[in-house]
Amino acid sequence: MKYIFGPVASRRFGLSLGIDLSPDKKRCNFDCIYCELEPSKPTIFYDNPPSVEEIFEEVKKAVNHYRFDVLTITSNGEPTLYPYLDELITKIKTLNHKTLILSNSSTINKETIRNTLKKFDIVKLSLDSANEKTFKKIDRPHKSINLKDIIDGMKKFREMYKGEFIIEVLVVRGINDKEEEFIQLNEVLKEIKPDRVDISTIDRPPAYNVKPVDEERLFELSKFIENQHIFIPTRKKLKTEFEELSKEEILTTLKKRPFTENDVKNLFNPNTQKIFNDLLKEKLIEEVWVGGVKFYKSIV
Numbered sequence: 001m002k003y004i005f006g007p008v009a010s011r012r013f014g015l016s017l018g019i020d021l022s023p024d025k026k027r028c029n030f031d032c033i034y035c036e037l038e039p040s041k042p043t044i045f046y047d048n049p050p051s052v053e054e055i056f057e058e059v060k061k062a063v064n065h066y067r068f069d070v071l072t073i074t075s076n077g078e079p080t081l082y083p084y085l086d087e088l089i090t091k092i093k094t095l096n097h098k099t100l101i102l103s104n105s106s107t108i109n110k111e112t113i114r115n116t117l118k119k120f121d122i123v124k125l126s127l128d129s130a131n132e133k134t135f136k137k138i139d140r141p142h143k144s145i146n147l148k149d150i151i152d153g154m155k156k157f158r159e160m161y162k163g164e165f166i167i168e169v170l171v172v173r174g175i176n177d178k179e180e181e182f183i184q185l186n187e188v189l190k191e192i193k194p195d196r197v198d199i200s201t202i203d204r205p206p207a208y209n210v211k212p213v214d215e216e217r218l219f220e221l222s223k224f225i226e227n228q229h230i231f232i233p234t235r236k237k238l239k240t241e242f243e244e245l246s247k248e249e250i251l252t253t254l255k256k257r258p259f260t261e262n263d264v265k266n267l268f269n270p271n272t273q274k275i276f277n278d279l280l281k282e283k284l285i286e287e288v289w290v291g292g293v294k295f296y297k298s299i300v
């Protein structure tokens with residue numbers, strides 16, 4: 001198959017069956033320093049696009065063949081550059097599977113793109129910085145793209161979109177890993193109001209000579225983001241963050257910031273985990289699913 005890949009078990013979205021809209025080469029309007037594809041000059045055009053029929057035929061066969069949670073539209077580059085995306089997602093919706101798109105957010109200021117993206121069940125948009133200078137340094141966008149338009153587009157999208165809206169922040173050492181960056185991001189996120197914020201770092205060889213931050217640093221930075229469902233994909237066991245917490249302290253913590261299962265395992269010591277489980281049984285903590293990830297939230 002040319003356009004289908006996976007299914008891939010993803011920590012962020014469950015079992016994902018991928019549809020790659022640009023399998024032959026990279027077509028992107030960014031040239032991110034952390035990209036796992038080769039560096040390339042940003043472009044805003046998609047040359048020689050394949051037909052909707054060609055892609056849809058493969059999708060139809062694949063959905064009957066594989067077991068998966070979500071059909072993910074992605075690309076070797078930016079999937080919203082594909083000129084027939086609206087027609088494609090309209091057809092894919094007739095197959096009755098959950099759909100997700102992974103976009104770098106560069107086109108979200110266009111009304112036509114917002115109308116297309118609202119057809120997806122889950123939309124993941126990237127926002128690596130709320131500071132124009134840092135944004136240009138890390139994402140190296142095409143000269144026609146600026147951060148203000150992206151943020152305005154995200155706010156407009158939130159107003160019209162009823163599905164699950166996820167924002168991803170990728171942290172690169174020495175570029176967007178300062179507290180001030182996250183204080184600024186927090187202000188913008190308050191206005192955008194996504195359903196979930198994913199904070200990650202480089203985990204595959206990048207296009208340029210840049211480094212990831214430690215997973216502990218991701219947790220430190222996440223403390224500057226208030227009142228959001230935050231998901232940090234971690235690979236290793238982190239140092240326990242809290243001393244033993246009382247019932248009340250656990251409830252206050254989870255009120256301010258819902259935890260994932262991983263957070264509970266990583267950040268609470270064994271005794272605190274035991275108290276947490278009691279609170280769960282007493283139904284003072286509830287489970288909430290956002291974009292395939294389970295969160296625990298205090299209800300008092």
Ligand code: SF4
Binds near residue numbers: 030031037076078
């Ligand atoms: S948006 Fe994605 S594909 Fe494009 S340069 Fe950045 S990481 Fe690479």
